[in-house]
Amino acid sequence: MLVAIGFAIVFRATRFFHFAHGIVFTAGAYFTFLFKAWLGFPLFFSILLAIPLTTLLGCLMEVIVYLPLRRKGSSSLVFLLASLGMYIVLQNVISMMFGDDTKTIRSGLVKEGLNVFGARITPIEILIICVSVVLVVTVTLLLKKTKMGNAMRAVANDIELASVSGIDSDRVILLTFAIASTLAGIAGILVALDVDMTPTMGMNALMMGVVAVIVGGVGSIPGVALAALLLGIAQHLGVWFISSQWQDAIAFVILLIFLLFRPQGFLGKKVKKATL
């Protein structure tokens, strides 16, 4: 869900497919692992250090790669390839540094979960839910209520018009990347706390994020959040009724259905021709 929202705000602002967002997610988990397992910091402290690093990583991508490309007026295809390239390079860097096997950052014992209405929920799962809800609400408010949020939405709507109105669009986009990357980093850490990490974890998360963005509607944060939730439920019901092999297939079938019948997403507004 957090990956999806991060992806959505970057996509809105820049109109390209930010593949490398997936590796920011992975990096969040591995930065934490680096501090905790290699440098021996306590878990909480490691997480606190890892989050700003993921923010920095996302910003560096924008400053080093995307900004020069945008200055050159490159097409979306060039952005897509650059982004995919960064994803692959960084994934391999992580592979080389940490190895391909599963790494864990959890500490303490795994215990039987609490019984809540017949469902077993562990403290980590509760933490994930709480953090996600808080972040979704914060980001929504940030976009709707603050001046910066208005600027971000303005840039998202029409970058040239925004610049004419005196908005420093590069700064706004950088900020967008910062927020999106922070979200992705936190998501990566939370997922790693629950099910550990591998260098390839980012791609799957990104794909599910993209599906959620399309299903939820690119323009709507609550829509994306809701879509992510729906997707999760659908996938688990799918495992229950069919088989776990089909988990990803189910997500993409939902994606197809939405693309065919409701391309604007279930909370998105119909795209007006004029803005295209």
Added chain:
Amino acid sequence: MKKKVWIGIVALVATMVLVAIVSCSSKKETTVINIGVIMPLTGDAAIYGVPSFKAMKLAVSQAEADLLVKGVRVELIPEDSQAKPAIGVSAIQKLISVNRVKVVLGPLASSVTLAVAPIAESNKVVLLSPSSSALAITSAGDYIFRTELSEYFGGLAQADLAIDKLSYKKVACIYINNDYGASLFEVFKERFSKRGGIITFAEAFAQGTTDFRATLAKISTVQSDAIFVISHDEILNFVRQKVKLGIKVPIYTTPMFEDRRNLEKLGPLANGVIYTYYGSFDPDIKLGPTGSFIQAYEATFGEPPTYYAALAYDATRILLKALEITKFQPAELKDALYQVKSFEGVTGDMSFDKNGDILKTVSLKTVKDGNFTFF
């Protein structure tokens, strides 16, 4: 200053020439047999490959004195495969065309063995893998041998032990959706059902799956004596999530589980996991040939030998034995290997069948107080 440097260089060259002359003159009397080695010496699988190669070197050095008397010197020529089929293929091509080897020890991983097998077969090079277990290797060719149990026999034993030793009647199965998982599951299912067992639940999962909660919820709705898990790393999350969901059914799994890292990552949750174990190598034995192998390995490399090291040690010794049968004519090695009968190895007694496969005892092991022990 300059003069000193010159004197140094001259001395160095002189020594090198001297060494070359001495080694040439001593080589004249002995024939050198080159044995290619294809092992993952870097990368993820290096934790299996490096101990294997060490054990090969140990086996060769132990036989060295004996062989020199017979006028033979054996040289190991290592190539790193990184457990990747493509790199393994270029390794064997280099060994065959540059080093002109007639015999190769390795590879370690089944996928690499299957990739290099056709090349070995067409060049009439004997390939002896210490540790590949895939079903398809049985029919990979006449020149292809292995000292690890085929998954076919592994699957049969897995089912038999479940019924005879553990008295499981109903077993839920989940398996990794690849060649290894699917083929092992099929063998197990057939044998287990034939012998009156009931498979209460069966489902494949994609490689790299991390979330088993929904699958576990499904498993918890059927009554089973155990959950049979065929997987790589995925078993770690499976075990944890099983505990989280409060499911008490024991886990029954494959020899892949015996990896120290699993103990570190699972901690006390690993206790009680039951798995099968091929061969009779026991790292705690102090006596007999196994005991002296363990002592020699520890003395040479300063660490205890792993299961894979033991397999590689046996493979190397069988090879040396077969070489002796051929009177050190590597071209006849293939037929000689088929003649080796009940070879006493540290992993058990071994004879090759007509497919170059080997039969071994399969036993049960478990984790007790954070250690792998025999069941």
